[in-house]
Amino acid sequence: MQASTDTQKLEFNKLQKRLRRQVGNAIIDYGMIHEGDKVMVCLSGGKDSYTMLEILLNLQRNAPVNFELVAVNLDQKQPGFPEHVLPEYLDAKGVAYHILERDTYSVVKEKTPEGKTTCALCSRLRRGSLYGYAEEIGATKVALGHHREDILETLFLNMFFGGSLKSMPPKLLSDDGKNIVIRPLAYCREADIAEFSQRMAFPIIPCNLCGSQPNMQRQNVKAMLAEWEAKFPGRLETMFKAVTNVAPSQLADRELFDFEGLEAKQRQMRETRIDTLDLLAREA
């Protein structure tokens, strides 16, 4: 019995270290957090945002730079939202926080035709509220809990339905230039986050309080990716690597690569080659 408890403890330590390392690497690779930053950690009450907060709190204690963390939950006034859960959790941890109350639920219900999916409008309103609030409290960074699988799913959704090759970047300047959004969990596997969340016994708030069906297309893409990973272990890791390793000259976006200028480049390369050959002939 003792042996199995020890093994579990060891496994948990390994998992925690892996998550810390991946978050630390993402922060360094993308320059997410700098000295004096005030990071607004968006906390929904789901496994991803609890994990993000926990790991950031840990890194904050050991980081070579000083930065502030403030948790923010948006209470969207969904029926049955357990208002006490997050304040109790955050008070117990001694984390600074704000609960922002915005009745986006009623707006979404009113504006969305019967039978249509509510998530797009709901997310837009949520994003707008959080970005606006970040400015109000002087947050220099807005941290969102999207992980590796979210990034890959979004990549495929945009390819399948949006006709564009784009996803969720680890760091982003909002369209109006007012906020910098960071995704510290960008390198983390969803399965690791789920396990960490379970082991930490976070008080999860279910995300289906709005009564909406989950986005079916995202669920389909999620299932597709999970099937690939099961058949070919490591495929998701390779695909994520591809997102960080783009070759514009091997794609077809005329904005990203100067296809028109290839002849000129060819002429220039020929001339350089001839010059070099001349030089070598003269030296011979």
Ligand code: SF4
């Ligand atoms: S599931 Fe509900 S709360 Fe979540 S984004 Fe969709 S509409 Fe909003």
